[in-house]
Each structure stands twice: as C-alpha cells, then as structure tokens.
Amino acid sequence: xxxxxxxxxxxxxxxxxAYPSVAAAPQFQTVAPVAFMKDLSSGAVLFAKDAxxxxxxxxxxxxxxxxxxxDMIKRGxxxxxxxxxxxxxxxxxWHGPSAGSTMFLSPGEKxxxxxxxxxxxxxxxxxxxxxxxxxxxxxxxxxxxxxxEAAQKxxxxxxxxxxxxxxxxxxxxxxxxxxxxxxxxxTIEEHPKLYKQFYSRREFTWGKTLGSGNAITQAxxxxxxxxxxxxDGLKTGHTEEAGYGFTGSAEQNGRRLxxxxxxxxxxxxRASESVRFMDWGFRAWQAKPIVKQGRxxxxxxxxxxxxxxxxxxxxxxxxxxxxxxxxxxxxxxxVYQGPIKxxxxxxxxxxxxxxxxxxxxxxxxxxxxxxxxEEAGFFGRAWAGxxxxxx
Numbered sequence: 001x002x003x004x005x006x007x008x009x010x011x012x013x014x015x016x017x018a019y020p021s022v023a024a025a026p027q028f029q030t031v032a033p034v035a036f037m038k039d040l041s042s043g044a045v046l047f048a049k050d051a052x053x054x055x056x057x058x059x060x061x062x063x064x065x066x067x068x069x070x071d072m073i074k075r076g077x078x079x080x081x082x083x084x085x086x087x088x089x090x091x092x093x094w095h096g097p098s099a100g101s102t103m104f105l106s107p108g109e110k111x112x113x114x115x116x117x118x119x120x121x122x123x124x125x126x127x128x129x130x131x132x133x134x135x136x137x138x139x140x141x142x143x144x145x146x147x148x149e150a151a152q153k154x155x156x157x158x159x160x161x162x163x164x165x166x167x168x169x170x171x172x173x174x175x176x177x178x179x180x181x182x183x184x185x186x187t188i189e190e191h192p193k194l195y196k197q198f199y200s201r202r203e204f205t206w207g208k209t210l211g212s213g214n215a216i217t218q219a220x221x222x223x224x225x226x227x228x229x230x231x232d233g234l235k236t237g238h239t240e241e242a243g244y245g246f247t248g249s250a251e252q253n254g255r256r257l258x259x260x261x262x263x264x265x266x267x268x269x270r271a272s273e274s275v276r277f278m279d280w281g282f283r284a285w286q287a288k289p290i291v292k293q294g295r296x297x298x299x300x301x302x303x304x305x306x307x308x309x310x311x312x313x314x315x316x317x318x319x320x321x322x323x324x325x326x327x328x329x330x331x332x333x334x335v336y337q338g339p340i341k342x343x344x345x346x347x348x349x350x351x352x353x354x355x356x357x358x359x360x361x362x363x364x365x366x367x368x369x370x371x372x373x374e375e376a377g378f379f380g381r382a383w384a385g386x387x388x389x390x391x
Contacts, residue, residue: 023326024359026284032273033263034245036177037281040185040256043364044321046281048178054158055262057175058237059101059124060247061166063183064147066121066198069113069132070191071150080114084135086127094127100167103128104207104216115206122204122220124236129165140164151179154186168241177260180247184234184258188249199233200225223271224248228278236270237262244270250278255319257281284324290332290355291318297367298334300351304376305342311370312336312351318365320355330357334367344373 028035028047036051038044072078091107093099103125105111111119111131119128133143140163147161156179162172188195202225205217223246224231231250238244245262259277264270291297291314299309312334322328336351344350351367 023323023328023357025361026280026323028277028280028284030261030273030277031264031269032261033243034177034261035277036181036260037277038181038185038258039281039285039287039321040188040249040258041254041287041319042321044361046257046285046321046361047277051177051260052158054174054176056168056171056173056239056242057166057180058168058239058242058245059126059166060175060180060235060237060245061161061163061173062120062124062129063180063187063235063247064150064161065129065132065143065164066117067183067187067191068143068146068150069117069120069136070187070194072136073113073194074191078113078136080112080117082113083110084113084116084131085110086131087134090127090130090134094130100126100165102126105131106207117198118201118204119206121198121233121235122201123206123218124221126165126167133164151183154182156182159183166237166239168239177262180260181258184247184249184260187234188256188258195233202226222246222248223274224250224278227275231278238267238270246270246274248274248278250282252282253287254317255282255287255321285321286324287319288322288327289317289319290330291353291365293317296370297353298351300334300336301339302344302373303339303341305344305373306376307371307373310340310344310350310373312367313370314353315347315349315366315368318353320357320363320365322357322360328357328360330355332356336367340369342373342375344369346370346372 035049037047086105086107086109088107101124103119103123105127116128116132119125130140133140137143144161151159159175159179162169203217203219205215207216221236228250230252233249234247236246244264247260249258293314293316296311296313298312300312302310332355334351335354340350346369348369349366350369353365353367355363
C-alpha cells in the first residue's frame with residue numbers, strides 16, 4: 001500500500017484565515033517532571049514535557065485493568081452482576097497496611113464485577129484488582145497477558161504491564177504519559193457509559209471496621225472532581241518509586257481534555273498542579289469548528305470495489321484547538337492509506353483530516369466512509385487487474 005495524500009484548498013472546508021497568520025502556542029510552567037495534555041476533540045497535543053519517558057505508573061496502571069474489564073463487558077463475555085469469590089490466599093496478600101490501598105474485602109466473600117470495578121476505580125483497591133484478574137482469567141498472570149494484548153492493540157508502544165494493580169515490580173511495569181493519555185482516551189471513547197458510571201463516582205462504601213463493624217466509606221482520590229467543571233475521571237497513583245501522579249479528564253462545552261502529571265512530591269502538590277493544569281487547558285485554548293457532522297470533505301480512491309471512489313465525511317462536528325483569541329491561517333489535507341480496499345462499511349474510519357498552522361501543533365481529525373462500497377464482481381475485478389497491467 002502507498003500512502004496517498006489529497007490536499008484540500010482552505011476554502012473547501014471553510015477554514016478561517018485572519019492576521020496574524022502565526023499564533024504562538026500558550027506557555028505553561030509546571031514543577032511536575034512529566035506532564036502531557038491532549039485535546040481529544042481536535043487531536044491536538046497542547047502540552048508535552050518528557051511525555052515519552054518510561055516510568056512506573058503506580059495505581060494509574062489500574063486504568064488498563066478497568067479497560068480490559070470494560071471491553072469484556074461490551075463484548076458480552078462478562079456481566080456486571082457476575083460474582084467472584086475472594087480467595088483466602090489473595091486476601092492474605094492484599095490486606096493490611098503493607099498492601100497499599102484496599103477495598104477491604106473479606107476472605108471467602110462473593111463480590112459482583114460491578115462492585116469490584118468500583119473498588120478498582122473509586123477506591124484504587126489493590127485487592128479488588130487481583131480478585132477481578134483471578135476471577136476473569138484464573139490467575140493474575142493470565143490476566144496481565146490480556147492487559148498487554150490490549151496495550152498492543154491500542155498502540156501503547158512504550159508500555160508494559162507486569163501485574164494488575166501497578167504494585168512496584170522492579171521495572172517490569174512501565175508506561176509513558178503519552179500512552180496513559182491514549183489509554184484514557186480509548187476508555188472514554190470506546191466505553192462512554194461504563195466510564196461515566198464508574199469513574200465519576202465520588203465515593204464508595206464496602207467492608208466494615210474491626211470491633212464496631214461500621215461500614216467503611218472511602219472518597220474518590222481524583223483531585224479534579226468537584227474542583228474543575230466537567231471533570232469526570234480517571235486515576236491517581238502513588239508509590240515511593242513513582243511519586244504522585246494523576247491521569248485526568250474533563251469536558252466543557254463539548255470539548256474534552258485529557259491530562260497526565262507524574263513524579264510530583266506530595267499529595268497536595270498533585271492536587272494543586274492538576275487543577276491548575278486542567279484550568280490552563282480550557283482557558284488558554286479555544287475550540288474552533290471547521291467541518292459540520294456529515295459534511296463531505298473529499299473522495300478517496302477505492303480498490304476492487306463496485307465504486308471507484310468513496311466519499312469522506314465528518315463523523316461529528318470537527319473542531320481545532322487554537323490559542324484563546326487567535327484566528328491564525330490554517331491549512332488542511334486529507335491523508336489515507338490507499339487505494340482503500342473494498343468492502344467498506346459506511347461510518348468506518350478510513351482517512352484523516354490533518355490541519356496545520358504555523359507555530360501550533362498538528363491536529364489530526366477522523367474522516368469516515370460516506371457509504372457502503374461492496375467488492376466488485378468477477379468482471380469488475382478482471383477489468384481492474386487488466387487496467388493495472390497498463391497503468
């Protein structure tokens with residue numbers, strides 16, 4: 001396959017042109033050794049500081065455990081009301097002060113997938129992760145294989161998982177900020193209902209205190225919830241090795257941002273930097289609409305189809321991220337691997353609209369097939385083969 005590029009004149013997609021033609025990207029300063037922010041609505045990377053450094057994720061690794069479970073539920077391989085029993089061996093390993101954050105499970109109790117997910121996402125329970133992993137795959141090791149297969153599928157090229165909960169393992173488990181943001185985006189976009197149900201919950205009650213037997217309620221550690229408008233997830237993490245980290249997301253006026261901070265020194269520093277970073281993302285940048293949902297942008301060549309081309313349309317209202325108050329000149333091109341081989345289903349992501357502007361990050365927006373294109377019949381394939389000999 002050859003990468004084909006179709007270049008569009010700016011007026012074809014109604015990109016505004018104004019002066020000054022060059023807009024400087026807004027600046028942000030943070031004490032975090034690692035920081036990354038992406039605008040999911042436009043595909044623009046708004047900020048990156050050592051975003052490809054491999055690092056231990058601590059409990060941010062639990063996002064992958066949740067993603068794998070969400071995926072199984074979506075496929076029908078797992079149900080929220082399905083129950084798993086807490087093995088005594090698992091309980092012994094993952095309870096007490098030395099076992100880190102816990103859901104306060106009890107040996108022998110049966111717990112639903114739904115409640116275990118709350119334990120993973122809201123309470124950051126190391127015990128909940130392992131019980132889920134063992135319940136789904138028989139052993140934690142087998143479940144970790146699922147995690148790494150999912151990471152490969154998502155293109156997390158600088159990440160590897162050695163356990164289900166991010167517990168320190170001498171460097172076997174590592175991620176990058178860029179990969180964490182990609183995982184967060186996939187969770188939000190592929191599993192919106194499950195994401196909303198579990199990640200935005202403010203607190204969860206499970207287990208009882210010794211002696212008095214009072215119910216144990218723990219708050220979600222997400223530092224953005226209740227402090228940044230539209231905040232609705234994802235995960236904090238902390239170990240001595242990793243420091244304090246956080247992967248978070250918020251949506252305001254149809255614009256969704258994902259941020260990652262890592263390597264901070266204290267709980268309070270993580271909270272204040274997270275709020276400040278997300279506020280900057282919404283204040284310093286603005287969204288500019290460029291293509292309405294359903295609008296045709298271009299045609300792409302089709303190989304061995306009953307049509308030689310397929311229309312490329314916007315699957316949603318497409319917007320670009322610009323510095324607040326700026327309206328710089330922009331250029332756009334359509335990029336796809338082609339010719340696109342038939343059959344093609346309408347709505348399939350087959351191309352990208354790449355928008356560039358001097359001084360700003362490149363922004364990549366999806367384009368989908370406008371219609372179905374079936375495979376060509378015998379004579380159509382024969383004709384295509386014949387003409388290919390002389391082309």
